[in-house]
Amino acid sequence: MEIHKKFAHSILLLFVVLATSQYSCQAQNSPQDYVDAHNAARAQVQVGPIAWDDNVAAFAQSYANQRIGDCNLVHSGNKQYGENIAWGTDLTGQAAVDMWVSEKPNYDYSSNSCVGGSQCLHYTQVVWRNSVRLGCASVQCSNGSWFVTCNYDPPGNYIDQRPY
Template identity: 60%
Template sequence: MELSSKISVSFFFFFFLFALIANAQDSPQDYVNAHNAARSQVGVPNIAWDDNVAAFAQNYANQRKADCQLVHSGGGGKYGENLAWSSGDMSGVDAVKMWVDEKAFYDYNSNSCAAGKQCGHYTQVVWKNSVRVGCAKVKCNNGGTFIGCNYSPPGNFNGQRPY
């Protein structure tokens, strides 16, 4: 094989590998696994991927491509929702981890967040009655990343504990 052919093959392989890595941790199973790892820590049954919920998430994420703003969709009245944004790339697994990290601010006994902290993303991830999830990721026009996950049925009802 001549040198230019070897370079072409190496070049192709590099970009193929880069494409695989760039899409790593964004598959439906990656999102589900990240959610279920957190749910299993508190004894909550697994959540399952739902293509209809994912279609809702994708439709809304597409609407956020222009501005990448963390504005909730309202869930169409039937979905819970977690959103994440990054100025660069972010994987779906990283977004779920960011939400789950709010566990440190959640007090189960008082069913509340620590003063000045957020924990509602975490409680939605582990909400026992939310049994279906669908997520989407888009690259925004400003170069940022917008990720949204929707949950059915929705969680985070005032006065109710997640599990």
């Protein structure tokens, strides 16, 4: 009898761990989480806040749903919105935004360029002053990884224009 109790407790504990690990991965994917992460980066360079937009979010969700089968880092090709995409295991929206913002040291404001051939255009889209509406989505792909996309309205990263 005691062994069955221990086994039942072990199964229950395993269920709780699995359920909460799934929740913790998605705990940072609310619209407010995305907005807060973007606005923290924007505030660092005195750019006004960005706001959540349900129409932009619907586009982001529609495109993310198309990536479920492969999780490939392929842009949507839509020109109406700016776009940042990310992929990873256990990737939350917060972590994706943090990854894009981590490109900040690669951006040189005086030359308005990415330094040393490094990537910085994800960062500049996050802080683009004229982008004032945001919509993001994440999906778990069939391979178990996560695909995250954020779209920006109006889009940024125009040649010969500074983000702020």
